[in-house]
Amino acid sequence: MKNKRLRWAVPAATAVAVGTAFAIPALATASADELPETTPADLLAAVAQAEPTAMSGTAVYTARLGLPELPAEMTGGADPLNLLSGSSTIRVWTDGAERSRVSLLGTTSEYSAVVDGPEAWTYSSAKNAVVHVSLDDAATAQLDAAKADAQARADAVDPASIPTPEALAEQVLAFASMTSEVTLDDNVVVAGRDAYQLEITPLTDDTLVDRIVVAFDGETYVPLSYQAWSSMDTSAPALEVAFTDVSMDAPSDAALAFSTPDGATVEEKVVTGEDLAAATAPAEGTEGDVPVLPEDFDPSTLDPSALTPGAGFLPEGTSISGFGWATVVEQSGVDVAGLLSGDVDADAADLPASPWAGRPAEDLAEEFRGSAADGGFSLDATALYDQLTTPVEGGRLFTSALLSALVTDDGRVFVGSVPTDTLLAAAGLA
């Protein structure tokens, strides 16, 4: 009988051995004390000075925003909408300069975005569809001119007057200290690499953001993870992107190149010179140089309200209230119903001349519009809007862990990283 009992010890021992084997990698990532000590200012200076590096890696993105999940199975394959909620795996390749590829992985699908200098493509394997974004000659010329202009300005500046990265970091920190506390957290290991952790905590309680934690690689100062914690949930970050696997070797040329697959539908989007001019032109009253902080800048003497951009800086119909983390952006004259119904003319008419107007907004509208023409599954924008928002007196509220939005019946939209009560108060509905 004793022999019998002993035999049952074998599976028990196997279970323990297997458990240990799976736990060892987890334990190995628990501590990182190899990095030299640093300060927030030194870390920021090092990050600012760091050369862009070629790298590739796999990252896991997790959103706990309190929104309904739209997994890849529901969106008919990997789609940016999956990022609203739940976990997604992302792969990244970049040469550190002009070429990059980002892929959102679905179980049996992939959504890729490839950037090569001024050109960009997206490819959805589920729809077998390519979107090619390119610049026309006028836009290319404008971009080149802007580059040359920037280079000329940089050359014209006396090198001695350019602040050192350290001084710049101090300035940035001083600036940030008006709204936030910037501290260093314990070093961590991300994707097997030792990393510094910078923690930014808003000073105000009037925001949904509890803190933001960014981990920078101790060697290359590439950000390896990003966490945004909501004050509504202290157990897990509301938004998290972290590399699980990273390589600092240059990716192969084939990984960064894009070729249109046979049989894929291709949609060409050409950014014209006018588009570019409209998007980059400053609103009236803001022509001129970007303000530079004076040398004897002392943040403690600054009136925070002076930092709120004036009416001239903002596009028509947009205004800003609140300050820092508690900022609320108001946009008036938006016809949400028109946007949702997918009437292109209504879209164009209702989006005022703002930096957000034009292609990206149209793309978004198209994304949500869901046409029956592309076949298979498509989201009903109105249903999605109704599901994401809750009705309140005088409008509809969108609530998430990090961002709130209020659409009033009279066509005003309030957006801010603030509790919904603040938005209602701003709209005069509370």
Next chain:
Amino acid sequence: MSHAEATAAPDAAEAPTSRTTAAGPEVREASEASEAPTRRRGAFGRLLRSELGLVLGRRRNQLLLALLASVPILLGIVLAIVSDSAYAGQGPGFIDRIGGNGLFLVVTSLFLCTPFLLPLVTSIAAGDAIAGEAGGGTLRYLLTVPVRRGTLLVAKALAAMTFMLVAVALVTAAALLAGGLLFGFDDLTLLSGQTIPLTDGVLRMLGVAGYVAMSLTGLVAVGLFFSTLAEVPVGVMAATVVVAIVSTVLDSLPQLSAIHPFLLTHHWFDFAEFLRFEVSWSLLGQGLALQAAWVAIFGSLAWARFTTADITS
């Protein structure tokens, strides 16, 4: 059932007395006594050949394999017929790609068979291994063969594993055949949009099949353990299938994300890695390590149970 005799025949001369022993405990003693030097070289090979012949030679198992192999063929024919209709391109997985490249029939067939059909076939083979003998009353005779119970268990496990491998290979071969004949092969367009040459494409499809087969090894071990617990093979087969289904259900609940990495089925669909530009070997390695862990734990459980149980039927 002629099986016990067939297996016992080569060794019958060495253990003539134990076949006449009727009571369970004595049988066990006899088999444990046989762990001593009566074993001869080649005994395991004969045992394994006999088990393989049994599993692959059974009419019902052959029928099962034939039905499984018909899945890709039927799928291909249906897709070929509807290719010009409004139904073209609708369906799960890579179904819309098959029309352009028959290679996708392999991955679509495996995609369709992975959630249920392949686990079912695997469960039937693994669940039947010991419980089938016990249910048929032949297990005690089988144990008269002068090999250790552990060795017998390994032979049973390898036979069930082989049956599973044959099932996956048949689906793959039938899909390659049907895909090639009905749609023709072309360079393979990966999920990320890059296109690789046909030879690489075929290799990747074989990689998909290999990974799917390796993913089922854990289920073989689970089925084998269940098989040592009961004497009704149908119940064991059902229980094994249920393990796979429950695991899939648990894997789909985001609330249980903490245990997801340890679930038997968690990495089953990672075979899609072979269709990405850069195959993440570390992810596939995780899947294989997970299966190895399930095999180790349930294999040793099956061994502990089978070598200590009183066999009375």
